[in-house]
Amino acid sequence: MTKIKYLTTLCLLLTLAAAAQSVTFTVSMENPAAHYFRVVMQCRGLTGKTQDLKMPVWTPGYYQRLDFAHHVDSFSVTDGKARPLAWEKNGDNTWRVHSNGAAALTISYIIKTKRPFVATPYLDETRGYISPAGVFLHPADKLQQPVQVVVKPFAAWKNVATGLDTVAGKPYTYTAPNYDVLYDSPLLIGNLEELPAFTVSGIPHRFIAYNPGDFDKAKFMNDLKKIVEAGSAIIGHIPYRQYVFIAIGPGAGGIEHANSTTISFNGSGLSSPKERLRLLNFIAHEYFHHYNVKRIRPIELGPFDYDHGSKTKMLWVSEGLTVYYEYLILRRAGISTEEDLFSNIRSNTMAFETKTGKLYQTLAEASYETWRDGPFGRTGDSVVKTISYYDKGPVVGMLFDFAIRHATKNQRSLDDVMRQLYREFYQQKQRGFTEQELRTVIENTAGTKLDELFDYIYTTKEINYQKYLGYAGLTMDADFKITRMQNPDALQASILESWLGE
Ligand SMILES: [Zn+2]
Known part of the structure; x- marks a missing residue:
């Protein structure tokens, strides 16, 4: 065997070994009233003396530690011949299994559930909800392998709702190409009602x-x-x-x-x-959000750090601008009125402006500290020293939108920023953007520097509402109520009209 041929064979064997690695979960719920799922995880194609298995400490989209490992119970492991194997907890969210070279492992455990909530698993007599980061273990450092999930619904239940791909010919069987997709794909199980679908x-x-x-x-x-x-x-x-x-x-x-x-x-x-x-x-x-945060995203938000959480200073984009766009989408869809839109912006402005937190915490800090402060700011202080990116974020987003429209004579808007971020970072570079890259895209779209607006992100500088609302022919009274100006010029009128989707 020549050296090259040997190496080729070795590569082929390694590839086959990697391809043979697979994980299949079977999730059952025989006794829903007891509020726990039974999980059996079968791993194949393993090598080595020990295997570390991990449970995420959080689930992407909900930026708080939930410590799912604390709800795992009745953990046990056997090898391919059903012989029990020793294991130990090796960290808060890690189980070390002494597999002694076993290629196949069967890991069994239960997930205890407490309350119905979108970020945590739940099971009772009426339905089961699999929030996947709280149910499925992953082999450490092997998040890239494909995973199959077989659901065994409670006997009286018929339906499973999920975005996961199904396996033809196998009922209640789903696949994910890797753990990131699995952890992003919840499952709801029960006797569910499907409303008439649309395309x-x-x-x-x-x-x-x-x-x-x-x-x-x-x-x-x-x-x-x-x-x-x-x-x-x-x-x-x-x-x-x-x-x-x-x-x-x-x-x-x-x-x-x-x-x-x-x-x-x-x-x-x-x-x-x-x-x-x-x-x-x-x-x-x-x-x-399937655009803004799942695909148009800060660089820190993917690949995720399931062990520690992923901190970013840009949740004002991911959450704040998503709030702003929910208002615009309803207006452009013809569901809400101009007054609804003004009143939505007003309630965010009031929530931000009437609390002392605006003097202490910047929008970037509120994002970064959400793991400590909670999504809506910290409570319990004698003086409120935090703000919420859900409040200041959409307001500043609107000001950016008006500034871009004004600077480009209404040829461009914040929509162009979102499209450019989608194309350049999601489609072409297939990664998130840094704070500097975001700033470059925004300022290139506007064709000018927007230092004052970025001060509203990185400092506690007082916001000049009249200046930016004025670009769209709008004004704000002392009670934060937004109204149209009496005699807008042509540019103001055209900005307002296109912003309102008319
Ligand atoms: Zn959101």
Whole structure:
């Protein structure tokens, strides 16, 4: 055997060994009233004396430690011949298995669940919710391997809702090309109701719910279609093959994913016009996140650090601008009015301007410290010293939008920034952007420096609302109420008109 031939053979063997590595999970729920999932994880193609298995400490989209490992119980491991193997906890979220060269392992454990919430797994007599980062272990440093999941629903249940790909001919069987996709793909299990699906650009969009309540479902799906059309028109490209809205039942909050979102949902509120707008704003927000944060993203937010969390100073973009765009999407979809849009911006402005936190914490710091302070700022201090990027973020986003429109004689807007970030970083470079790269894209789009606006991100400088609102022919009174100016010039009028989507 020549050296080259030997190396080729060695490479081939190594490739085969890597390809033979696989993980299959079987998740069952025989006794839903006991509130735990039973998980069996089968690993094949292993080498080495020990294997470290890990559970993420958080789930992307919810920037708080949830320490999922604390809910793992009844852990046991056997080798390929069903012989028990020794193991030990080797860190807060790590199990070290003494596999002694065994190529196959079967790991069994249960996941105890407590309360229904979008970021955590839950099981009771009515449905099961698999928030995947809280259910599936991964072999340390092997997040790139493909994973198969077999769900065994409780005997009385028929449906599973998920964005994961199915396996033809195998019921309740799903695949993910790697753990990042798996951890981004929740599953809802029960007797679920699917509302009539719609397509946008030929791509199916489904809405599957646990106990959605009684409401005009055709009207609701029509609203949802308009939201998807208006949201996807901002970027001009739809990157997924299917999208699933997964409604997990009453509660608060949602989490975005690349081709799905899980939302707390109670349809009976839709009969009130105010509640309908709130709910559609919320859904538009989660939907637009499949662009802004899942694909248009800060460099720190992927690949994720599942052991420690991923800190970024740019959640004012990922969250703040998503709030701003939820307002614009509803307006452009013809669902909300000009007054609704003004009043949404006003409530964010008030929430930010009427608290002392604005004097202490910058928008960049609020983003970075969210792991310590919580998503809406810290509570319990005698003086409020924190702010929320959900409040200041959309307001500053609007000011950037007006500044770009003004500087380019209304030829460009914040939409061009989002499209450029999508093209350059998601499609071409396939990575996130740095703070400097974001600034370059924004200032290149505007064709000018925007130092004052970046001061609103990195300092606590007082915001000059009148200057930027004036670019769009708007003004703000002492009570933060936004109204149109009396006699706007031609540029102001055209900026306002295109901003309002008219
Ligand atoms: Zn969000």
